[in-house]
Amino acid sequence: MRRIVFMALVTLGFLVANAQVPTPDQFLGYPLGTQFTPHYRVVDYFKQVAATAKNVKLEQYGTTYEGRPLIMAIIASPENAGRLDEIRQRSLDMSNAKEGNNGNQPVIVWLSYNVHGNEAVSTEAAMQALYEMVNNGNAQTQQWLKNTVVIIDPCLNPDGRERYVNFYNTTRSVKPNVNRWSREHNEPWPGGRANHYYFDLNRDWAWQTQKESQQRVAKYNQWMPQLHVDFHEQEIEAPYYFAPAAEPFHDAITPWQRQLQVLIGRNNAKYFDEQGWLYFTKERFDLFYPSYGDTYPMYNGAIGMTYEQGGSGRAGVAVLKKDGDTLTLTDRIAHHFATSMSTIEVASQQAGKIISEYTQYFDAAKKTPQGGYKSYVVKAGGNPEKLNSLAELLRKNNIAFGFGANASGASGFNYFTGKTETFTIDKEDLVINAFQPHSNMLRVLFEPVSHLTDSVTYDITAWALPYAYGLTSYAVKTPLTPAADAPVVRNNIPLSAQKPYAYLAQWNSLRDVKFLSSLLQHDIKVRFTETPFSVGGKDFPAGTLIITRSGNTARGNQFDQFITTEANRFKISLDAVASGFVDKGTDFGSDKIRFIKKPHVALLAGKGISSLGMGEIWHFFEQQLDFPITVVDERNIDDMDWDQTDVLILPDGDYKMLADKASTDKLKEWVKNGGKLIALESAVAEIAGADFGIKQKKEDEDKDGKEKAVVARPYDALKPYANRERESIKQFIPGAIYKVQMDTTHPLAFGYPGYYYTLKQDANLYEFIENGGWNVGVLKKDSYLSGFVGADTRQQLKDGLLFGVKEMGEGEIIILADNPLFRSFWENGKLLFSNAVFLVGQ
Numbered sequence: 081m082r083r084i085v086f087m088a089l090v091t092l093g094f095l096v097a098n099a100q101v102p103t104p105d106q107f108l109g110y111p112l113g114t115q116f117t118p119h120y121r122v123v124d125y126f127k128q129v130a131a132t133a134k135n136v137k138l139e140q141y142g143t144t145y146e147g148r149p150l151i152m153a154i155i156a157s158p159e160n161a162g163r164l165d166e167i168r169q170r171s172l173d174m175s176n177a178k179e180g181n182n183g184n185q186p187v188i189v190w191l192s193y194n195v196h197g198n199e200a201v202s203t204e205a206a207m208q209a210l211y212e213m214v215n216n217g218n219a220q221t222q223q224w225l226k227n228t229v230v231i232i233d234p235c236l237n238p239d240g241r242e243r244y245v246n247f248y249n250t251t252r253s254v255k256p257n258v259n260r261w262s263r264e265h266n267e268p269w270p271g272g273r274a275n276h277y278y279f280d281l282n283r284d285w286a287w288q289t290q291k292e293s294q295q296r297v298a299k300y301n302q303w304m305p306q307l308h309v310d311f312h313e314q315e316i317e318a319p320y321y322f323a324p325a326a327e328p329f330h331d332a333i334t335p336w337q338r339q340l341q342v343l344i345g346r347n348n349a350k351y352f353d354e355q356g357w358l359y360f361t362k363e364r365f366d367l368f369y370p371s372y373g374d375t376y377p378m379y380n381g382a383i384g385m386t387y388e389q390g391g392s393g394r395a396g397v398a399v400l401k402k403d404g405d406t407l408t409l410t411d412r413i414a415h416h417f418a419t420s421m422s423t424i425e426v427a428s429q430q431a432g433k434i435i436s437e438y439t440q441y442f443d444a445a446k447k448t449p450q451g452g453y454k455s456y457v458v459k460a461g462g463n464p465e466k467l468n469s470l471a472e473l474l475r476k477n478n479i480a481f482g483f484g485a486n487a488s489g490a491s492g493f494n495y496f497t498g499k500t501e502t503f504t505i506d507k508e509d510l511v512i513n514a515f516q517p518h519s520n521m522l523r524v525l526f527e528p529v530s531h532l533t534d535s536v537t538y539d540i541t542a543w544a545l546p547y548a549y550g551l552t553s554y555a556v557k558t559p560l561t562p563a564a565d566a567p568v569v570r571n572n573i574p575l576s577a578q579k580p581y582a583y584l585a586q587w588n589s590l591r592d593v594k595f596l597s598s599l600l601q602h603d604i605k606v607r608f609t610e611t612p613f614s615v616g617g618k619d620f621p622a623g624t625l626i627i628t629r630s631g632n633t634a635r636g637n638q639f640d641q642f643i644t645t646e647a648n649r650f651k652i653s654l655d656a657v658a659s660g661f662v663d664k665g666t667d668f669g670s671d672k673i674r675f676i677k678k679p680h681v682a683l684l685a686g687k688g689i690s691s692l693g694m695g696e697i698w699h700f701f702e703q704q705l706d707f708p709i710t711v712v713d714e715r716n717i718d719d720m721d722w723d724q725t726d727v728l729i730l731p732d733g734d735y736k737m738l739a740d741k742a743s744t745d746k747l748k749e750w751v752k753n754g755g756k757l758i759a760l761e762s763a764v765a766e767i768a769g770a771d772f773g774i775k776q777k778k779e780d781e782d783k784d785g786k787e788k789a790v791v792a793r794p795y796d797a798l799k800p801y802a803n804r805e806r807e808s809i810k811q812f813i814p815g816a817i818y819k820v821q822m823d824t825t826h827p828l829a830f831g832y833p834g835y836y837y838t839l840k841q842d843a844n845l846y847e848f849i850e851n852g853g854w855n856v857g858v859l860k861k862d863s864y865l866s867g868f869v870g871a872d873t874r875q876q877l878k879d880g881l882l883f884g885v886k887e888m889g890e891g892e893i894i895i896l897a898d899n900p901l902f903r904s905f906w907e908n909g910k911l912l913f914s915n916a917v918f919l920v921g922q
């Protein structure tokens with residue numbers, strides 16, 4: 081299809097192009113849209129434009145896991161280009177409710193391209209957008225820049241995009257093959273959508289668990305733009321999607337934010353109508369989950385939008401659609417370019433109003449915070465390490481907090497009991513007052529019940545941080561004033577003058593696991609207690625790590641120094657004891673004190689396995705624990721040297737090998753000989769189907785009764801076609817929170833109280849293990865807490881097993897039916913997973 085150039089003035093711009101600034105076509109040596117441009121060439125083009133155009137500032141704000149640069153171009157009028165820092169600072173001040181508009185403040189538009197790597201058109205469109213914004217022959221764009229600063233990030237996910245582009249360029253036909261079943265239209269596992277660790281970066285804005293998000297959001301929060309667009313692609317057949325977004329909207333989104341989305345949508349529509357291009361709005365892409373590239377800006381005062389072109393990793397350079405038309409990369413560029421320009425145009429037209437609304441947004445957030453709760457208190461509860469992790473997350477999201485001023489009393493909603501109770505605020509507790517500029521984000525992250533305006537949503541519907549972190553918290557209806565000073569954090573343990581018999585470390589946070597990981601890799605011998613004990617007037621719960629001098633004598637005099645340094649490095653506290661004789665419980669030589677053998681861990685990957693689930697585990701070992709892991713492709717499992725493996729992890733996925741008797745027998749044999757198999761999410765269902773002694777709970781115990789009821793009301797089957805979406809959600813569970821009862825005497829539950837809040841994302845539940853195993857985490861009758869669950873599924877989710885251990889010969893199978901490492905933000909699950917890897921079966 082012929083290239084369609086957007087807007088008459090843009091065409092004129094091409095004719096009188098600035099001689100010095102090359103067009104993408106001139107620079108690359110081929111017309112945009114005829115091939116995918118490798119990332120390094122995109123960077124080169126941005127550098128060339130920055131070097132030749134007067135009003136572009138190029139910044140490298142970071143690097144990816146694979147070492148590629150993350151860049152952004154800031155484009156302003158010649159007048160504004162000289163005062164960019166002042167503009168940035170004023171925007172930041174407005175977002176801190178410090179200073180209003182001075183009448184001279186341009187609106188800041190931030191355009192983010194290619195967060196999903198295989199939606200590879202976006203970066204191509206970014207080059208064209210950059211060119212037209214600096215093309216001083218284009219009177220229209222130069223006019224917009226008078227009151228608008230445009231930030232272009234051409235590629236948020238270079239590693240994923242490069243995976244796609246390499247794949248495409250190495251498999252494509254000389255002349256693009258439009259048959260969607262040709263190899264060039266079918267990416268191999270894991271595809272290019274996610275980053276190096278297969279994380280979906282468009283789910284990571286608030287949590288910032290990935291290097292790319294950490295660096296980008298830090299930069300974003302230094303600018304606090306007024307408009308943000310996230311460019312995407314969807315399936316080939318879908319027409320273009322732009323704002324206004326679909327329900328459900330979170331009720332924190334203001335009428336003005338909705339209204340500007342409509343204005344922008346109408347302007348986009350105008351250009352699409354002119355060209356006769358198809359589009360849709362108000363469906364499918366909702367504004368609820370806070371960690372997207374549209375909601376995150378929304379909860380931070382900006383107008384955040386998602387634009388979706390039809391195409392993505394399936395479309396290549398050209399692909400035949402079902403209606404007989406060919407969708408080309410050139411078409412896709414034209415569409416994303418059109419909405420890029422149209423959005424900047426509206427921003428410029430509405431600049432004054434946008435700035436004043438933006439100022440008001442933060443003033444209102446500070447003076448009249450929305451929602452019923454005006455303060456939140458998070459109890460330290462003897463776990464300052466976990467509290468610190470939560471504090472870090474708040475800091476990353478500009479949320480102000482302090483600590484308990486003086487021990488005092490208050491009354492509030494207890495997240496864990498669901499009741500309003502009186503409680504005491506201690507000095508080390510975290511206190512957050514809602515009267516602050518970022519109260520909307522605060523409320524979204526802390527509200528006990530998510531406010532859904534509709535139940536058909538795209539993602540999880542519950543994420544309240546007290547559940548995700550497992551920290552006792554209260555939502556309070558009155559404002560509490562926190563003390564500014566943080567309490568003294570327990571670290572910098574001095575080297576003991578006496579040589580203790582043993583060091584004791586607690587086991588209840590991720591930092592404790594990091595500490596253990598380091599000790600094991602340094603060949604320090606570590607034990608843990610299976611039962612609680614008391615020594616020196618202090619109680620130590622089950623799971624406490626014991627590092628005795630005995631067995632570690634090889635380190636000689638360096639032993640104490642090493643243990644102390646490592647404890648300080650991970651900011652954990654240690655107790656030193658002079659004797660192995662305890663006051664209550666078992667002495668350190670008892671067989672209740674278990675030796676932790678350093679495990680050799682293997683993780684399965686490959687076709688059929690969830691790349692997201694697998695990537696979370698890979699990232700957890702490499703980037704959080706810094707513990708070695710061997711990733712094995714499932715194809716090679718039969719050839720693998722099993723003697724080298726102590727722990728084998730099966731992430732969420734379908735397993736071909738479990739359908740093969742010989743492979744399954746080999747796996748069972750390995751378990752019987754002492755192997756530890758950890759199955760997560762749907763891998764548990766696969767194991768259950770392969771006769772490992774685990775049974776999936778039947779969907780309806782009461783099926784007969786139900787069928788009878790249907791007969792009694794025969795017209796129930798006559799469901800209106802128009803309601804099909806509503807009907808289908810009866811079995812739907814996009815992600816809701818359930819309270820799991822834990823057997824804290826089992827090592828799988830060490831470090832937890834008697835309960836754990838799980839993010840339930842499917843209806844899978846297992847029958848209680850009756851023989852040869854342990855039901856460690858179970859759902860009882862009333863375990864539902866928060867988030868959307870379809871009526872049918874809610875009925876099923878009770879009286880069953882989620883986390884447990886099935887013994888088999890010398891080894892065991894550990895069942896983790898829900899994902900404890902979800903997006904790496906479900907902080908409280910990380911210890912559960914670590915228990916499975918390091919403690920169970922030792």
Ligand SMILES: [Zn+2]
Nearest residue numbers: 196199312313
């Ligand atoms: Zn996308």
